[in-house]
Amino acid sequence: MAPITAAYDRLPELKAFDETKAGVKGLADAGIKELPRIFHAPPHLINGSPAAPADDPNFTFPIIDLEGAWGKDPVKRAQIVGEIRDASANWGFFQVVNHGVPARVVDEMKAGAHRFFELDVEQKKEFFGRDMTKEIVTEFSEEILCFADSLFGLLSEALGLSSNHLKELGCAEGVDVAYNYYPPCPQPELTLGATQHTDTAFIAMLVQDHIGGLQVLHRNHWVDVPPMSQGLVVNIGNLLQARVFLICPIRFFLWLNFE
Numbered sequence: 001m002a003p004i005t006a007a008y009d010r011l012p013e014l015k016a017f018d019e020t021k022a023g024v025k026g027l028a029d030a031g032i033k034e035l036p037r038i039f040h041a042p043p044h045l046i047n048g049s050p051a052a053p054a055d056d057p058n059f060t061f062p063i064i065d066l067e068g069a070w071g072k073d074p075v076k077r078a079q080i081v082g083e084i085r086d087a088s089a090n091w092g093f094f095q096v097v098n099h100g101v102p103a104r105v106v107d108e109m110k111a112g113a114h115r116f117f118e119l120d121v122e123q124k125k126e127f128f129g130r131d132m133t134k135e136i137v138t139e140f141s142e143e144i145l146c147f148a149d150s151l152f153g154l155l156s157e158a159l160g161l162s163s164n165h166l167k168e169l170g171c172a173e174g175v176d177v178a179y180n181y182y183p184p185c186p187q188p189e190l191t192l193g194a195t196q197h198t199d200t201a202f203i204a205m206l207v208q209d210h211i212g213g214l215q216v217l218h219r220n221h222w223v224d225v226p227p228m229s230q231g232l233v234v235n236i237g238n239l240l241q242a243r244v245f246l247i248c249p250i251r252f253f254l255w256l257n258f259e
Contacts, residue, residue, distance in 0.1 A: 013038045022121045028183035035187040045195055052221035059223050062087040067098040070150060085158035092236045093216045095228060101143045103230050108136045110209060113179040141175045148172040171202050182213060204235040
């Protein structure tokens with residue numbers, strides 16, 4: 001296949017693909033053997049930073065147990081705040097468990113995404129741009145916002161501020177939900193599911209399915225984020241890293257990744 005060059009005009013092909021409203025699931029269902037050129041990634045991205053050594057404890061992704069964070073034990077809360085401070089400063093990511101979002105709600109969100117992606121193309125077009133799982137998305141959003149309210153309290157304390165600081169700025173007043181679909185690729189050596197990037201939001205939150213695939217860059221090495229059935233991966237966005245606390249409201253993102 002021809003390599004990507006500066007002369008390649010990707011926009012018309014990308015527009016035509018978008019207009020099919022079939023997405024990458026449509027390509028997978030069609031049984032393509034060659035990856036369309038619009039999905040080719042530049043070699044410098046594919047051959048960039050190496051994977052982290054599997055047995056090096058310096059590259060163990062931080063997992064924080066929130067059990068007791070909102071109880072009556074100030075020592076336990078201070079311990080959790082410290083873990084969040086360290087993970088945020090050194091990684092910009094961490095995964096939380098025992099966060100209080102019901103397992104049923106998380107599982108139904110995953111199931112709703114799978115139901116949508118398994119629809120045929122014509123059914124997808126009917127729902128394209130609209131929410132086919134409104135009831136569970138509404139419930140999920142309410143649960144996430146409730147958790148975000150508590151999480152922002154911990155983040156505020158991790159920054160040496162009062163626990164209500166970020167909440168009073170309105171940082172947990174909005175939530176956007178998006179489903180991501182990553183099918184098996186016929187030529188994985190030519191592409192990436194999502195290229196290296198940072199999130200411009202205040203924070204982003206991610207739920208992976210059992211397939212996993214999410215990686216974060218740490219000390220110039222790519223580290224796998226272990227999929228956990230009820231884990232929520234928190235990404236410290238650009239706005240929090242810059243400490244721009246006067247920009248409100250901040251949208252709260254959650255991304256679901258599927259095989």
